[in-house]
Amino acid sequence: MRQFDHQRPNPARMYDYMLGGKDNFAVDRQAIDQLAELIPEAVALARANRAFLQRAVRYVTRAGVCQFLDLGSGLPTQGSAHEVAPDARVVYVDHDPVVAAHATALLRHSCPDRAFFVHADLLDAADVLAQAVGFLDLNRPVGVLLVSILHFLPDSAGPSQAMAVLRERMAPGSFLVISHATTMGRLEDEERTTGMYRNVSAGGGTDRTPAEIRAFFGDFPLEPPGLVQATDWRPDRPKLVGDWSLPSSLMAGVGKKKNG
16 A cells, blocks of 8 residues: 655545544645635534434444444544444444555554454455454444545445345344434535535545435435434434534435344
């Protein structure tokens, strides 16, 4: 795997910086400072997304699930699943070779018995699952996390087909956790959101309506409160007057696979 390029910003390291982490370089911090000038709410969006992941992982853990598959994970730092659920086994998956090199080293040093990294493309769900077998028991319930990743994947790449494979292979009682940015059809926000996607992903992004996001869950019933703003999904503190708001929405939900 190739080593970090200190001269080029990396989306995973940029995200780490937005979360207050230390696994980033000056070039990543400069990129985020520039992004914040264009989209002032970018850091708040990243932190709201991570807070949702943490609440969802705790919720799934309380339901008795003790293994997670985190797809498009980025660097497993700053409140990632294995930190939130210290008794669970976690497989992180990302296709970025820079992420793969660093994440493998991080996990080998910090928690080799509880967390494992797979260098793979989440769109090849069969390959991802084949590599996860052995560390995770896919005959038992698993929490599958797709947190703030699907909006980077255009429909032409086949995310719906990959999701169908995942849902089929998940054991009854498993949970599917998704967050997805959307302008909800507001044309005045679309240009700004597209600009943000282009700043953090070479592949651009895809705006989807709440109904299109809901379709990724297939026939999995959604746990209350359904598909809502990420900050409204089982918040652990009341919203305060003056809390930040986003011109583009971050929708979030958790679905559970029925028994039988």
